[in-house]
């Protein structure tokens with residue numbers, strides 16, 4: 090079995106002090122985990138400099154967004170050059186909450202993906218269909234459009250440093266509906282075939298993570314999909330008493346597969 094990527098998006102949750110408390114505890118849990126489990130955390134910007142010192146060896150650190158320009162008249166925005174200066178490993182791009190509340194679109198995300206590569210930050214590109222698209226039966230088309238637009242101009246070489254998170258908009262957050270595992274497998278297979286069409290053989294190696302109401306009850310079911318390479322978790326990872334059992338289950342799953 091290949092690497093399994095398990096990470097958490099904190100969204101606008103946790104104070105810096107709470108982050109400083111969380112990281113060493115997660116490091117301690119991570120120390121005993123199978124090396125094939127790659128953990129990552131994505132806190133708010135304001136926490137990153139402090140938490141970089143707390144993440145240890147097993148924990149990658151990322152930001153939740155960034156601008157595509159290095160500098161300029163963009164009040165309130167964050168430069169990729171500064172994220173690199175902090176020493177981040179990755180940057181999450183295109184989360185559905187950013188698309189929904191801040192009008193992020195695929196063309197802007199394409200510029201952000203290229204900016205991430207320019208700065209040696211690994212883009213974690215989030216894609217997902219809305220409930221309306223699902224009901225219209227155009228989920229796969231919608232995912233393909235997002236991938237093709239956001240990844241326009243990306244080379245197979247660059248694609249080796251790219252992760253995708255598939256997060257159906259209707260499955261995310263407190264009002265989210267848990268997706269059926271079979272549906273998730275089908276979407277991941279479809280994403281994989283688009284990635285292979287875009288990048289050839291390199292498309293087979295791009296990690297595609299699943300996110301949206303992942304919890305201890307459904308995590309392993311999703312991971313059984315042959316094109317599901319990891320999990321991107323919100324609520325069930327913010328509290329380590331909930332996250333640790335999920336990680337232990339994944340550890341057992343790896344032993345038996």
Ligand code: 13P
Nearest residue numbers: 098261262301302323324
């Ligand atoms: P939940 O796990 O809380 O649904 O959030 C998932 C998510 O948005 C990860 O980016």
